[in-house]
Amino acid sequence: MLFISQLSNALVIGTLYALMALGLSIIFGVLKLVNFAHGESLMVGGYIYYFLATSFLVKLWHLPLSLILILTLPLVYLFGILIERVFLSPAYRKQTARYEEYVILVTFTLAIFLQNLALPVFGPYNRQAPAILKGRIKIGDLIIAGDRLSAAVIALVVILLLLFFLYRTYPGKALRAVAQNATAAAIVGISVERMRRMAFGIGMSLAGIAGALLGPIFLVNPTMGIPFAVKAFVIVVLGGMGSVKGTIIGAYVLAIVESFGSILLPDPSRALAYKDAYGLLILVIILLFRPQGLFGEKERRA
């Protein structure tokens, strides 16, 4: 029974991990950069959902929370596009000599900036966002918290929609084309700059919606994104940077390792203290021995 409940927990959390890690992966695939501000887009999404869901308008018009959730998506998308426009595309267009270092510095600084802007603006306290499904849900012997289940189901729907978009629609295919070979994509008439912007917007909004879903389960605060961003880094490294399939598998692998790792280890108190270090250790080990990830392909040098 413990096994089943741990497993279902891992599946729920894994789906949410997959959602935000896919965002990071898409950004890496198309823009070739690690978005160090990914956790902060999750935080932004969490706050947007929180403030919309608790605003008087919702109470006044009895708007359903699912509508609010859907509204979060375009808002974070716009936020992402804005950031891409202001900080990333000028450097890309000018072919800045140190582009690779520049984007690391910019996204890292952006993360610090957003965290520390949210701190005085929203206050350091935790806020509890309302969940779409409350209470507990019983499936056979299994009891799952409603907020977790609804979050996982919605996350799954969003992931499926994303996959449909990427593999079945024209802009999605264009996005993947740019990820594979930007020059060739440009030659066949795809606007690389527009695709880069779209990819960044989509990546950020996936983290944003994950934030909105995680808000009711964990809590909304200025630094809520950090642990999830770290997990997303681990996942994309595990699955191979930019690989969609690898990212999804990596997300579930990490979730399973996390939920079983802590019950399997001796000396529980120390194991707990090091809980956040396991994923990081996996990340370092993979980067050292299989930098293309477990599922990624080797990239061409030079």
Add this chain to the structure above:
Amino acid sequence: MLQVKQLYKRFGGLQALEDVSVSFGQREFIGLIGPNGSGKTTLLNCICGLYAPDSGRIRYDETIISGMRPHRIFKLGIGRTFQISKVFNRLTVMDNLKIPALTEGKLSRRLISERAIDILKSIRMENLRNAPAGSLSGGQKKLLEIGMIMMIDPAYLLLDEPFGGVHPELKSQLEAYLSQLHSSGKTVILVSHEIPSLFRLCKRLVVLDHGVLIMEGDPETVRKDERVIHAYLGGVRET
């Protein structure tokens, strides 16, 4: 003796080199030719260590150099230049020349400076010694690149399109310099599209097409070979 044996290199879906075996003997002057994208530069990159081949081996005298890091291959005496010049733009011409020699660690600074000045004289760039390399013309950069590898006096020179974008006047100077280097005992492997220069300089031509070595031989034979004409003209046959 530089021996390439059954070399394979693939980039994603593109087979850049396929079963290439070729050897370059001491004091030879060889032209490496083939249409664009035929794998010439990839072969040079594999020889000088910038790419690790997928399989096959490259042997230099008794040493197997495939898989070695580029700086070690350079120190064994295989120097190369690049199609798009890789000079250090923000450093002076003099510093550019000094770098390869300084990595040796054995030579005194005075000796290095003297050698650099000698080389500058032989490529007729003495007056530019303190200019930043970024301010040089395309042709001057090509010359500087050759000068840089000459600083360690290598036995093999791998030159990737040294005539590309070079002013005609400078080109004949470059040609003269290359044959002077050859007669002083260097092996020169020349990647080029300049057929007249190749015919003047090379004793042997090696032809690549789509990553495959399609033939090698003296320039006259190669020129008349049907496979070569076919590769260059893409299926349009001359009668």
Add this chain to the structure above:
Amino acid sequence: MKRFFLLLLLGCSAAFPLFFQDYWLYVAIIALYYAILSSSWAMLAGQVGIISFAHAAFAAVGAYTSALLSIKLGWPVALGIPAGAFMAALFGLGIGALTLRMRGPYLALTTLAFSEIFRIFLTAEYELTRGSYGLQVPLVWEGNKIISYYLGLSLLVLTLLSLSLLLKTRLGLFLLAMREDEDGAASRGVNTVRYRLYAFIVTSAFAGLAGGFYAHVVGLVSPRMTMISEMGLILAMSVFGGLETLIGAALGAIILQFLTEYLRDFEQWRLAIFGGLVLFTLRFTPEGILPRSYELVHQMLERVARK
């Protein structure tokens, strides 16, 4: 002009304790700590092109080494601080040897992960480190601020001198060449991995030196030293002062640290303001605000002199 400016700066900082005591002197001491960290980080990021997020962690390695040596083994501070630097250099060697073959974003990620693992280790190993409470450390010269100040100033001068001399040697030339064209340098005989590793070890040692100094002037070391926001602060100071000049980065650290104290009332807004400043700098004057303003002043002076 530049030499005069440097001498003036040195004179001012040497005379600083004559005019300011206690509180502001303490602020200056902390500023010196950050100045050593920022200038060594700027050397790594600006001259070598390695964006490492482990610099604050290396400072903590130095701080904890020196602290533990003086607490557990009774080592004097004069030995503890160099031992801290040495330990940080060893860590730099280990981590550098593992990571320096990686490309930019991967290296940044790995160093960030190392830094986090180290912070978790410091927090979890309670018996050794007293966890998040931190260790009480004996102060240098019973906490005499004037002595601490001059110690910090000499360490900063030592850092700046050794790093700039280093850049004038063979190694400096190779680093410049690698920065311009990595493949180009490698195929002219430069062992790129080895020289990058040298640079990484040296700058890590200076981070450790700064950390050891910090431990013995503040009297407390805690895992807070390795927080990501500390790294953000170092980054902000270096970028603000100019990544490509060592002195610029040190000045950037000193200016931002004093600014922090003036902004005490806005404590909460501090990092948001700095973050915004850095974003602005990166976007509009990537060479740094200080070098840019120096340039502008210089041009203005020249124009005045011509008239």
